[in-house]
Amino acid sequence: xxxxxIIGSGPCxxxxxxxxxxxxxxxxxxxxxxxxxxxxxxxxxxxxxxxTGTDQYGDTIHNxxxxxxxxxxxxxxxxxxxxxFDEHFKKPIPSFPPREVLRDYIIGRxxxxxxxxxxxxxxxxxxxxxxxxxFKVSARDKKNNLLETVYFDYVIVANGHFSVPFVPExxxxxxxxxxxxxxxxxxxxxxxxxxxxVILGSSYSAEDVSLQCFKYGAKTVTIGYRNNPMGFxxxxxxKEVHYLNKIDGNKAIFKDGTVQEMDxxxxxxxxxxxFPFLEEELRLKTHNRLYPPKLYKxxxxxxxxxxxxxxxQDQFHTFNMFDAQAWFVRDIIMKxxxxxxxxxxxxxxxxxxxxxxxxxxxxxxxxxxxDYCMDLCKDTDYPKIDFELIxxxxxxxxxxxxxxxxxxxxxxxxxxxTGTIGPSHHxxxxxxxxDSMETYLSTK
Ligand SMILES: Cc1cc2nc3c(=O)[nH]c(=O)nc-3n(C[C@H](O)[C@H](O)[C@H](O)COP(=O)(O)OP(=O)(O)OC[C@H]3O[C@@H](n4cnc5c(N)ncnc54)[C@H](O)[C@@H]3O)c2cc1C
Ligand SMILES: NC(=O)c1ccc[n+]([C@@H]2O[C@H](COP(=O)([O-])OP(=O)(O)OC[C@H]3O[C@@H](n4cnc5c(N)ncnc54)[C@H](OP(=O)(O)O)[C@@H]3O)[C@@H](O)[C@H]2O)c1
Numbered sequence: 001x002x003x004x005x006i007i008g009s010g011p012c013x014x015x016x017x018x019x020x021x022x023x024x025x026x027x028x029x030x031x032x033x034x035x036x037x038x039x040x041x042x043x044x045x046x047x048x049x050x051x052t053g054t055d056q057y058g059d060t061i062h063n064x065x066x067x068x069x070x071x072x073x074x075x076x077x078x079x080x081x082x083x084x085f086d087e088h089f090k091k092p093i094p095s096f097p098p099r100e101v102l103r104d105y106i107i108g109r110x111x112x113x114x115x116x117x118x119x120x121x122x123x124x125x126x127x128x129x130x131x132x133x134x135f136k137v138s139a140r141d142k143k144n145n146l147l148e149t150v151y152f153d154y155v156i157v158a159n160g161h162f163s164v165p166f167v168p169e170x171x172x173x174x175x176x177x178x179x180x181x182x183x184x185x186x187x188x189x190x191x192x193x194x195x196x197x198v199i200l201g202s203s204y205s206a207e208d209v210s211l212q213c214f215k216y217g218a219k220t221v222t223i224g225y226r227n228n229p230m231g232f233x234x235x236x237x238x239k240e241v242h243y244l245n246k247i248d249g250n251k252a253i254f255k256d257g258t259v260q261e262m263d264x265x266x267x268x269x270x271x272x273x274x275f276p277f278l279e280e281e282l283r284l285k286t287h288n289r290l291y292p293p294k295l296y297k298x299x300x301x302x303x304x305x306x307x308x309x310x311x312x313q314d315q316f317h318t319f320n321m322f323d324a325q326a327w328f329v330r331d332i333i334m335k336x337x338x339x340x341x342x343x344x345x346x347x348x349x350x351x352x353x354x355x356x357x358x359x360x361x362x363x364x365x366x367x368x369x370x371d372y373c374m375d376l377c378k379d380t381d382y383p384k385i386d387f388e389l390i391x392x393x394x395x396x397x398x399x400x401x402x403x404x405x406x407x408x409x410x411x412x413x414x415x416x417x418t419g420t421i422g423p424s425h426h427x428x429x430x431x432x433x434x435d436s437m438e439t440y441l442s443t444k
Pocket of ligand 1: 007008009010011012013036037038043045046062066069070071072078124159161162163277310311315319
């Protein structure tokens with residue numbers, strides 16, 4: 001019998017498991033599957049973990065999410081085509097839920113799919129090497145400290161790429177008397193109340209971690225961008241300046257001449273695609289981009305087409321894109337989709353990579369990734385979802401952020417699955433200090 005290994009049970013791994021489950025429900029004979037998960041539960045980054053560094057077994061902590069994290073895009077843009085928010089929550093809910101609510105939604109679909117029996121929890125994949133046409137996968141049962149090696153015909157890498165921090169070095173760091181941390185280890189903005197916070201970066205972590213610090217009472221928030229500023233209308237108490245030059249004692253000295261006293265430096269400098277368990281020829285090497293090279297249709301490893309990667313792109317689209325990818329990979333494994341020859345694969349990858357490299361602004365990037373999702377879906381039975389509406393939502397969301405970075409999460413969007421419009425939340429995001437599911441779902 002064909003054997004498939006899935007590495008990780010975050011949203012991507014769960015999409016993969018769901019896709020096989022749906023095929024089985026339709027009467028197809030599916031392969032034997034083992035999904036390895038290093039955490040004690042599924043849900044990937046959507047699990048909150050107080051720990052940083054290593055766990056009780058000495059394994060690295062995967063999680064990068066923090067208290068009070070709310071969705072940074074409308075939930076309608078990531079809705080599963082086969083499991084709506086209305087179906088899960090039994091009532092319409094607002095468009096920008098906090099982490100716990102989105103986790104509940106992801107897990108809700110997984111629970112309904114009878115797939116938990118396929119996941120080995122507390123089990124870290126340590127090595128994957130080519131063996132004939134397949135792979136030898138070695139994984140450690142962390143509780144019993146036992147390494148087991150199993151042969152698989154296919155391996156699906158779904159270990160995420162927002163977990164291993166990229167940590168730059170600046171002059172003066174060793175002598176700085178305050179705290180230096182990466183956003184991967186950020187857990188709770190309350191810690192920085194009344195502090196002078198300096199944040200480096202200009203992407204989503206820089207944006208949200210700085211807003212969190214502002215919201216929960218930091219004295220000042222200074223954001224140092226490297227290439228392009230985010231350029232939002234920051235509220236009083238926040239500012240964006242150009243690039244850190246060096247640190248002198250407790251002073252951050254920026255290239256534009258700004259000198260800022262600081263108590264804490266938070267590096268929102270992004271993450272590394274990191275696959276220490278893969279042998280060299282299988283290893284994807286890329287920065288965070290919309291179309292990493294060597295991946296046919298963004299998922300099939302060009303040099304060994306029995307190896308797949310899910311979710312390795314920079315992401316506007318998330319959960320339904322992961323579904324689109326999973327359904328596509330499933331159908332390759334189940335021989336419903338034929339792969340073209342090597343030359344056609346290379347040409348196809350090149351076309352997408354060239355297109356990506358010509359993109360000039362976020363709107364074009366949204367178009368690009370939407371086209372990509374639609375391209376995958378046309379070949380599978382993933383239920384139809386209105387990607388044109390999702391694209392329009394992303395456009396509106398970009399405009400909302402440009403017009404007011406403090407209120408964009410108070411807006412409402414319509415579901416591409418049910419048409420339901422997200423009701424207004426009882427409390428504006430800026431005033432909502434309690435992010436629990438209970439409070440969020442209650443009507444005041
Ligand atoms: C701070 C932060 C906030 C975000 N907020 C949003 C948001 O608001 N909306 C949104 O749509 N997306 C958001 N994202 C993007 C997020 O990446 C995706 O939503 C999603 O979690 C990606 O799913 P994944 O399965 O690819 O990876 P992950 O969620 O990272 O899951 C990977 C899984 O693989 C497991 N794993 C890793 N290595 C191994 C190994 N060697 N062996 C076994 N298991 C392993 C991990 O434990 C984990 O469970 C956010 C990301 C970050 C970092
Ligand atoms: N729900 C939420 O609110 C929320 C919050 C946080 C994160 N997220 C998600 O998390 C994911 C990761 O986002 P991310 O922002 O961590 O990573 P990212 O999007 O990959 O961005 C990395 C950033 O680091 C900057 N950088 C790298 N090296 C630097 C240096 N030496 N000095 C200054 N800046 C440097 C880059 O700047 P350049 O552009 O100059 O290269 C870039 O702005 C995204 O999918 C995002 O949606 C969501």
